[in-house]
Amino acid sequence: MLKKEQLYEGKAKKVYRTDNPDLYWIEYKDDATAFNGLKKGTIANKGELNNLISAYFFRLLAEQGVESHFVEEKSEREMVVKALQIIPVEVVVRNIAAGSLAKRLGLEEGTVLSCTVVENYYKSDELGDPLINDDHIRALNLATPGQMAAIREIALKVNDILRAHLAERELDLIDFKLEFGLHNGQLLLGDEISPDTCRFWDKNTREKLDKDRFRRDLGNVEEAYKEVYRRLTGR
Numbered sequence: 304m305l306k307k308e309q310l311y312e313g314k315a316k317k318v319y320r321t322d323n324p325d326l327y328w329i330e331y332k333d334d335a336t337a338f339n340g341l342k343k344g345t346i347a348n349k350g351e352l353n354n355l356i357s358a359y360f361f362r363l364l365a366e367q368g369v370e371s372h373f374v375e376e377k378s379e380r381e382m383v384v385k386a387l388q389i390i391p392v393e394v395v396v397r398n399i400a401a402g403s404l405a406k407r408l409g410l411e412e413g414t415v416l417s418c419t420v421v422e423n424y425y426k427s428d429e430l431g432d433p434l435i436n437d438d439h440i441r442a443l444n445l446a447t448p449g450q451m452a453a454i455r456e457i458a459l460k461v462n463d464i465l466r467a468h469l470a471e472r473e474l475d476l477i478d479f480k481l482e483f484g485l486h487n488g489q490l491l492l493g494d495e496i497s498p499d500t501c502r503f504w505d506k507n508t509r510e511k512l513d514k515d516r517f518r519r520d521l522g523n524v525e526e527a528y529k530e531v532y533r534r535l536t537g538r
């Protein structure tokens with residue numbers, strides 16, 4: 304397979320065409336942004352770590368029946384994926400209150416939620432990804448009710464699989480964000496699953512091992528991403 308011209312450059316990844324119209328070639332960058340692009344920086348080796356961690360999670364999910372766009376790794380920081388028409392809804396799953404939920408509902412960070420909370424945000428940089436409900440999604444024709452029901456079911460299954468897997472590695476899955484898309488009419492999980500898009504806390508020390516170290520200037524950002532990779536793979 305051949306890597307062809309760049310189609311798109313996002314905040315954390317570049318997307319290239321390949322000689323196969325069904326497949327895209329993704330390159331993960333070290334660039335990091337937060338607060339809707341207001342804070343910018345780089346995290347050394349983040350591109351490699353997020354590519355390897357995402358590939359690891361997509362394989363784990365595939366083994367347990369959750370299909371994603373992931374096809375194969377091409378290098379330490381590159382993977383090939385199925386081309387998706389992205390549904391512009393960011394799906395956040397939460398087990399423990401943190402970040403915007405803690406702020407919005409006045410909860411202390413670390414409060415265990417009585418049930419898993421699934422939220423939808425409109426994927427729009429201009430609008431700053433506002434929280435939306437099912438009616439907004441229908442009114443804007445972002446996805447059909449059937450698609451949203453399927454997305455919710457997959458998101459909860461991803462939560463069960465990842466939470467159990469991480470617990471065995473002494474990590475708590477606080478929350479995470481997923482994106483979905485259509486590939487020849489088939490609904491697939493897309494984007495990435497990494498410390499950029501999840502919150503991971505050490506089960507015992509409650510140390511944050513995710514992008515909050517960058518967002519909040521906590522230091523040791525690269526070390527935290529490496530620690531997640533090490534807990535998953537032993538490497």
Ligand code: UDP
Nearest residue numbers: 395401402403404478479480499500501502
């Ligand atoms: N998240 C993400 N991309 C976004 C917004 C959130 O990957 O544009 C992830 C974030 O890393 C966390 C979860 O979704 O794991 C919930 O984020 P939250 O709504 O608390 O927002 P934040 O505090 O990051 O602004």
